[in-house]
Amino acid sequence: MADQNSGRRAARNDGARVPTVIADELHIVYRVNGAKSGKGSATAALSRILKRGSDDSARGVRKVHAVRGVSFVAYRGEAIGLIGSNGSGKSTLLRAIAGLLPAEKGRVYTDGQPSLLGVNAALMNDLTGERNVILGGLAMGMSREEIRGRYQEIVDFSGINEKGDFITLPMRTYSSGMAARLRFSIAAAKDHDVLMIDEALATGDRAFQKRSEERIRELRKEAGTVFLVSHNNKSIRDTCDRVLWLERGELRMDGPTEEVLKEYEKFTGK
Numbered sequence: 528m529a530d531q532n533s534g535r536r537a538a539r540n541d542g543a544r545v546p547t548v549i550a551d552e553l554h555i556v557y558r559v560n561g562a563k564s565g566k567g568s569a570t571a572a573l574s575r576i577l578k579r580g581s582d583d584s585a586r587g588v589r590k591v592h593a594v595r596g597v598s599f600v601a602y603r604g605e606a607i608g609l610i611g612s613n614g615s616g617k618s619t620l621l622r623a624i625a626g627l628l629p630a631e632k633g634r635v636y637t638d639g640q641p642s643l644l645g646v647n648a649a650l651m652n653d654l655t656g657e658r659n660v661i662l663g664g665l666a667m668g669m670s671r672e673e674i675r676g677r678y679q680e681i682v683d684f685s686g687i688n689e690k691g692d693f694i695t696l697p698m699r700t701y702s703s704g705m706a707a708r709l710r711f712s713i714a715a716a717k718d719h720d721v722l723m724i725d726e727a728l729a730t731g732d733r734a735f736q737k738r739s740e741e742r743i744r745e746l747r748k749e750a751g752t753v754f755l756v757s758h759n760n761k762s763i764r765d766t767c768d769r770v771l772w773l774e775r776g777e778l779r780m781d782g783p784t785e786e787v788l789k790e791y792e793k794f795t796g797k
């Protein structure tokens with residue numbers, strides 16, 4: 528890991544800013560089937576089937592234009608907060624950067640494989656926490672030796688065993704907070720080129736949030752880029768130095784955390 532990172536650090540020491548994610552006039556559109564309003568009868572469904580081959584709206588496909596022409600460049604070592612009201616397109620933008628949603632128009636370029644916390648670590652509810660640590664590690668491309676070496680660290684970080692031997696129980700017996708903590712701990716065990724976190728910090732208690740913020744700072748030192756989606760302005764302030772503010776799918780502001788949050792707080796009336 529150290530060797531792999533030394534090249535990146537050298538690049539940083541040159542003073543050159545290295546781009547990790549570039550979004551260029553990005554548009555993301557969801558298509559929802561059978562969402563035409565008020566027409567739920569069998570004859571309406573039949574007529575839609577007969578109309579097959581015509582345009583989307585006639586077939587009862589509704590489009591949701593979730594991200595509208597967003598452009599930005601993210602650099603190595605940055606921690607970027609994504610803020611905006613409910614439904615403004617934050618999660619959609621993260622999923623598009625992770626390559627999970629196709630662009631309708633525009634492009635996303637990434638350096639390395641971005642990891643979206645919680646999705647890339649495909650955990651299984653019926654398996655024990657222990658098995659899931661191994662599975663999640665393998666899914667992120669870690670070797671069995673690497674996972675074995677980091678296992679205890681991951682379990683300790685998650686705090687899952689603080690109240691008993693939960694790590695040997697199936698994950699379905701965990702509370703949603705415990706499951707989120709384990710997912711974060713597995714994802715944070717690896718040094719990521721681009722790590723994206725959707726609200727994960729809001730789930731843990733204060734002690735866990737502190738550990739997470741500390742780990743995010745470490746990940747940034749390893750020259751990665753971190754994106755954090757959160758409705759908690761304090762987590763954004765504590766973790767990020769730059770903020771992208773989305774509203775109705777459009778990038779409303781992009782700048783230093785304090786500047787953007789000041790405007791956002793005016794907008795939300797806080």
Ligand SMILES: Nc1ncnc2c1ncn2[C@@H]1O[C@H](COP(=O)(O)OP(=O)(O)OP(=O)(O)O)[C@@H](O)[C@H]1O
Pocket residue numbers: 557558559591592593611612613614615616617618619620
């Ligand atoms: N799978 C989907 N199919 C259709 N529309 C979707 C889907 N997921 C999200 N949307 C729509 O896309 C828009 C953006 O949603 P998104 O989840 O990206 O917002 P968000 O900013 O992350 O919201 P929140 O703060 O509430 O989590 C919303 O209008 C939402 O209804």
